[in-house]
Amino acid sequence: EAGVAQSPRYKIIEKRQSVAFWCNPISGHATLYWYQQILGQGPKLLIQFQNNGVVDDSQLPKDRFSAERLKGVDSTLKIQPAKLEDSAVYLCASSSLVIRGHEQFFGPGTRLTVL
Amino acid sequence: QQQVKQSPQSLIVQKGGISIINCAYENTAFDYFPWYQQFPGKGPALLIAIRPDVSEKKEGRFTISFNKSAKQFSLHIMDSQPGDSATYFCAASKRDNFNKFYFGSGTKLNVKP
Numbered sequence: 035e036a037g038v039a040q041s042p043r044y045k046i047i048e049k050r051q052s053v054a055f056w057c058n059p060i061s062g063h064a065t066l067y068w069y070q071q072i073l074g075q076g077p078k079l080l081i082q083f084q085n086n087g088v089v090d091d092s093q094l095p096k097d098r099f100s101a102e103r104l105k106g107v108d109s110t111l112k113i114q115p116a117k118l119e120d121s122a123v124y125l126c127a128s129s130s131l132v133i134r135g136h137e138q139f140f141g142p143g144t145r146l147t148v149l
Numbered sequence: 150q151q152q153v154k155q156s157p158q159s160l161i162v163q164k165g166g167i168s169i170i171n172c173a174y175e176n177t178a179f180d181y182f183p184w185y186q187q188f189p190g191k192g193p194a195l196l197i198a199i200r201p202d203v204s205e206k207k208e209g210r211f212t213i214s215f216n217k218s219a220k221q222f223s224l225h226i227m228d229s230q231p232g233d234s235a236t237y238f239c240a241a242s243k244r245d246n247f248n249k250f251y252f253g254s255g256t257k258l259n260v261k262p
Contacts, residue, residue: 038192065248076155076238076252077193089247125192129248136181136248140192 036060038141040126046147052114055144059108059128065089066103067138068111069125077125083109116148152176153241155253162260168226170256172239177220179241183250184213184224187236196237197224200244229260 039058047053059066064085069077080099082090085106094101098117103109113120123143129136155172162168174182180201185193199206199213199222206213212225226233239253 074158074255076153076240076254077250078252079249082247082249084247090249127192131248136242136244137183137195137198138248138250140185140194142190142192 038126038128038139040124040141040144042144043142044145044147046149047116049118049148050115052112053116053146054110054112055124055126055146057109057111057126057141059126060130060139063128063130063139064106065129065131066109067125067127067129068101068109069127071123071125071143073122080111113146116146118148121146121148152251153239153253155239155256157256158254159257160259162226162229162258164229164231164260164262166229166260168224168229168233168258168260170224170237170239170258171221172223172241172253173219173221174241174251175220176241176243176251178243179251180244181242182213182215182222183240183242184211185238185240185252187238187255193238226258229258231260231262234258234260 066083068080071077080094081101083103101111125143126141127138129138183198184196186196187193210227215222240250
């Protein structure tokens with residue numbers, strides 16, 4: 035079974051620039067999550083999709099972050115404009131209550147550095 | 150409000166020793182408690198998980214102990230090996246269709262050879 039794919043793996047940008055991350059979940063997984071993991075902290079949920087609908091985006095800074103999951107498969111997370119405090123690893127995860135219960139499967143993450 | 154509190158922040162154990170990481174949660178509606186292991190440059194991967202209807206679950210050298218009344222659970226790594234050196238996260242969620250996880254802050258384990 036192929037895992038969760040993410041790209042790019044690393045990104046360095048200047049503050050106020052824009053950046054986009056891409057995630058392809060495990061095939062058949064209806065639920066997709068984007069997490070922000072700041073160095074030394076646990077993953078913090080930014081947004082959760084069920085198929086192509088948003089279930090939870092309460093922690094998403096909507097003035098600068100946006101995400102979409104067209105056709106209920108892959109997803110993109112965008113930051114525009116980036117701030118220094120956005121430097122973190124952005125993790126994508128997917129799950130399927132039908133296939134594997136409550137386990138969330140994580141991708142390798144995208145490490146973002148904002149200068 | 151932090152839903153899951155994890156300690157210690159870092160842990161150094163000698164090879165062959167026992168590593169113990171503790172977590173406490175607030176919401177009594179939580180009923181799924183996984184532990185994730187994360188190596189540098191990798192995403193977290195499920196290590197072991199427990200539901201509150203049992204007090205202990207063991208898989209190989211890894212054991213979760215669960216205390217429902219105290220709202221605490223812990224990960225024990227027996228015979229710790231240098232290959233266990235990683236960051237460990239506890240989490241909690243409700244068994245509903247949303248499957249939202251609340252993660253602890255992580256414990257960086259270093260097993261000395």
